[in-house]
Amino acid sequence: MKEKPLMAPLPIERDLRLDLFRGLALWLIFLDHIPSNAVSWITIRNYGFSDATEIFVFISGYTAAFVYGRAMQATGFIVATARVLKRAWQIYVAHIFLFAIYLAEIAYVASSFDNPLFTEEMGVLDFMKNPDVTILQAMLLKFKPVNMDVLPLYIVLLLWFSPILWLLLRSPSLGLLASAGLYTLMWQFEWNFAAYPSGNWVFNPYAWQLLFVFGAWCALGGAQRLARWINSPVLVGLAAAYLVFAFSIAMTWYFPRLGAFVPKFVGEAIYPIDKTNLDVLRILHFLSLAVITVWFVPRDWSLLKSRICWPAIVCGQNSLGVFCLGVFLSFAAHFVFTEVSNRVLTHVIVSIAGIAIMVGAAALISWYRIIERQGPGPRPPATKTGYAEGSA
Amino acid sequence: MTGRLASLLAVLVLATQVQAGPALADHAADCRLGELQIDRNFPLPQVARALAAKQLSILVIGAGSSLLPGTSGAANAYPARLQHALAEKLPGVEVKLATDVKAKHSAAEMVKSLAPALSSAKPALVIWQTGTVDAMQGIDQDQFSQALDKGINIARSAGADVVFINPQYSPRTESMIALGTYAENMRWVAVQKEVLLFDRFSIMKLWSDLGTFDFYSATKKLDIAESVHDCIGRLLAGLVIEAAKPSEPQAEGGR
Numbered sequence: 001m002k003e004k005p006l007m008a009p010l011p012i013e014r015d016l017r018l019d020l021f022r023g024l025a026l027w028l029i030f031l032d033h034i035p036s037n038a039v040s041w042i043t044i045r046n047y048g049f050s051d052a053t054e055i056f057v058f059i060s061g062y063t064a065a066f067v068y069g070r071a072m073q074a075t076g077f078i079v080a081t082a083r084v085l086k087r088a089w090q091i092y093v094a095h096i097f098l099f100a101i102y103l104a105e106i107a108y109v110a111s112s113f114d115n116p117l118f119t120e121e122m123g124v125l126d127f128m129k130n131p132d133v134t135i136l137q138a139m140l141l142k143f144k145p146v147n148m149d150v151l152p153l154y155i156v157l158l159l160w161f162s163p164i165l166w167l168l169l170r171s172p173s174l175g176l177l178a179s180a181g182l183y184t185l186m187w188q189f190e191w192n193f194a195a196y197p198s199g200n201w202v203f204n205p206y207a208w209q210l211l212f213v214f215g216a217w218c219a220l221g222g223a224q225r226l227a228r229w230i231n232s233p234v235l236v237g238l239a240a241a242y243l244v245f246a247f248s249i250a251m252t253w254y255f256p257r258l259g260a261f262v263p264k265f266v267g268e269a270i271y272p273i274d275k276t277n278l279d280v281l282r283i284l285h286f287l288s289l290a291v292i293t294v295w296f297v298p299r300d301w302s303l304l305k306s307r308i309c310w311p312a313i314v315c316g317q318n319s320l321g322v323f324c325l326g327v328f329l330s331f332a333a334h335f336v337f338t339e340v341s342n343r344v345l346t347h348v349i350v351s352i353a354g355i356a357i358m359v360g361a362a363a364l365i366s367w368y369r370i371i372e373r374q375g376p377g378p379r380p381p382a383t384k385t386g387y388a389e390g391s392a
Numbered sequence: 393m394t395g396r397l398a399s400l401l402a403v404l405v406l407a408t409q410v411q412a413g414p415a416l417a418d419h420a421a422d423c424r425l426g427e428l429q430i431d432r433n434f435p436l437p438q439v440a441r442a443l444a445a446k447q448l449s450i451l452v453i454g455a456g457s458s459l460l461p462g463t464s465g466a467a468n469a470y471p472a473r474l475q476h477a478l479a480e481k482l483p484g485v486e487v488k489l490a491t492d493v494k495a496k497h498s499a500a501e502m503v504k505s506l507a508p509a510l511s512s513a514k515p516a517l518v519i520w521q522t523g524t525v526d527a528m529q530g531i532d533q534d535q536f537s538q539a540l541d542k543g544i545n546i547a548r549s550a551g552a553d554v555v556f557i558n559p560q561y562s563p564r565t566e567s568m569i570a571l572g573t574y575a576e577n578m579r580w581v582a583v584q585k586e587v588l589l590f591d592r593f594s595i596m597k598l599w600s601d602l603g604t605f606d607f608y609s610a611t612k613k614l615d616i617a618e619s620v621h622d623c624i625g626r627l628l629a630g631l632v633i634e635a636a637k638p639s640e641p642q643a644e645g646g647r
Contacts (some may be wrong), residue, residue, distance in 0.1 A: 035563070035567050036561075036563065036566060036597065048499075067569060105567070106568060109564055109565070109568075110549035112610060113564050113610045114610050114611065114612055115564075115607075115609070115611055115616075115617070116462075116611075116612065116613075116614050116617045117560070117562075117607070117616060117617035117620055118457075118459050118560065118562045118564065118565065118607075119456055119461065119495070120455060120456025120457045120459075120495060120496070120524055120525070120560075121524060121528075121560065121562040121564075121565040121569060122565065123456070123495075123496060124528045124565055124568045125568075145568065146567060146568055146569065146570040147567070147570075195530055197529060197530065198529050198530055198531055198532070199529070199530035199531055199532045199533075200532055202570075248443050256431050256433065257431075259433075259583070267583070267584075268584075270582050271584070272533075272537070272576070272577065272578050274533075275573065276533065276573075293634060331567060332568075334566065334567045336564055337563070338564055338608050339584060342563070342600070342608070345479070
């Protein structure tokens with residue numbers, strides 16, 4: 001049976017649900033990145049196998065295909081590739097910018113903190129002794145400080161995205177199959193990118209590309225194909241059952257005595273749940289969440305255009321800026337905890353303030369985009385696909 | 393991850409009392425709250441046998457966080473405090489303790505020197521502190537858990553029980569050392585190999601939340617560090633003794 005090429009991602013208006021959930025994912029990533037944050041117990045990673053990273057990567061793949069897929073159809077492979085690479089470059093610059101902030105924080109701690117109890121831990125600052133090597137390795141994306149692993153992953157995913165997109169536009173199934181094949185080979189041969197000073201990338205690009213490409217596949221018509229399945233009560237039931245299973249396993253992490261109720265063979269089958277290589281259990285958990293979400297939140301959900309959802313949506317629409325700000329804010333929040341106060345109330349206030357700042361910044365970026373589009377100036381007005389910049 | 397909830401509860405329950413005034417002179421009572429974070433889910437048969445024979449020999453292997461600086465560092469670090477506490481609680485039992493502790497040693501490096509250390513100390517119990525250095529160096533997760541596995545096997549075949557000690561809670565460096573997956577790996581290996589895990593991270597986190605100790609303060613003084621090590625030594629002693637009791641019920645025993 002020959003596949004009909006799904007050349008046209010339908011010229012429909014942007015699915016606000018994507019922005020909503022990407023915005024929420026950005027908030028959750030911010031909360032999770034603050035070490036020992038009391039508020040982070042609300043985030044989804046505590047109640048199942050997957051976390052906000054899966055949501056972020058999937059939706060990023062979806063929007064990248066939505067935006068650059070159109071561009072590739074309208075302007076051809078070369079131009080679309082150039083735009084994808086430009087985007088990768090922007091993300092690279094953002095990553096280096098964050099690294100500079102990280103260096104400043106490290107330098108401050110190195111010069112201000114001393115405690116004989118933590119002599120060993122302070123050794124983490126030793127890399128400051130040869131900054132030439134460290135900074136070079138950081139620019140090569142090999143040296144990545146804690147919690148700065150997502151952007152390098154994103155860069156790599158974009159670097160090889162345009163051939164994948166080209167394939168997906170011609171034969172969606174083949175594109176998805178190629179991605180799944182790479183994922184399988186990764187498990188078979190234990191492929192990963194090397195990190196500095198030792199070890200591998202925390203988010204293995206060979207593994208995480210699967211979710212990115214799956215997102216892209218959904219954007220290019222896969223979602224419609226799946227619609228019949230997604231809306232079947234049987235699948236929704238299965239997804240719900242899996243979420244309950246994951247939830248009960250997660251509870252044994254907090255109440256180890258419950259662990260006695262987990263049969264040994266189950267434990268042996270599921271652990272360790274590998275985040276680096278995007279464990280199948282994590283994928284299933286994400287898919288289950290997605291199925292349940294789509295079931296409860298239809299595309300034309302009335303609240304999507306309401307004020308309640310606006311803060312998350314505006315963050316989701318400006319994800320790169322908001323993501324970087326979130327990483328910076330989580331550094332800053334940790335700084336507040338160590339320098340000012342570490343009470344639970346402080347955690348709550350700092351967490352809420354951080355999200356408020358993210359929303360404010362996102363609104364500002366949106367506003368800039370509007371005035372730049374309207375205003376007379378040296379730049380020609382952006383085309384409709386230029387809207388992509390903030391979203392892929 | 394485990395115990396975050398427990399510590400939150402403990403904070404909620406105890407916050408009012410603790411804030412009444414900082415305990416300065418004697419940390420012993422506050423220290424004991426750390427027991428909330430200790431699970432005695434596996435027995436220590438070799439230790440039980442050694443206790444019956446009135447002779448307990450222990451080998452502590454670890455890295456920098458098993459050491460204290462200074463001339464009396466060795467006497468005040470938790471291995472010596474553990475020996476002291478055990479001798480106190482076990483009258484009539486001869487408690488010997490050897491250490492193989494080197495700063496900046498990863499789990500795999502410790503495993504390398506494990507066999508000779510075992511053959512010279514002949515311990516009934518190996519206490520193994522690790523994880524921090526591996527996290528700092530970003531050692532591959534598989535290699536880390538394989539090293540743990542191997543170490544347990546070597547210790548067991550030499551006739552010793554094993555207790556893990558996970559990394560310290562170090563709030564100042566928390567945003568720079570990703571302990572998370574290493575701590576989870578340790579927990580997982582411990583469960584799989586039925587090894588006791590002394591959850592030093594959660595214990596210290598609880599102390600920090602309760603205000604028992606201030607881990608944020610910059611100081612060159614050793615007093616807090618010494619108290620912490622003393623507390624850890626005592627809690628370890630309690631764990632070893634309780635877990636070695638015959639047919640200790642798995643659910644919470646009386647304290």
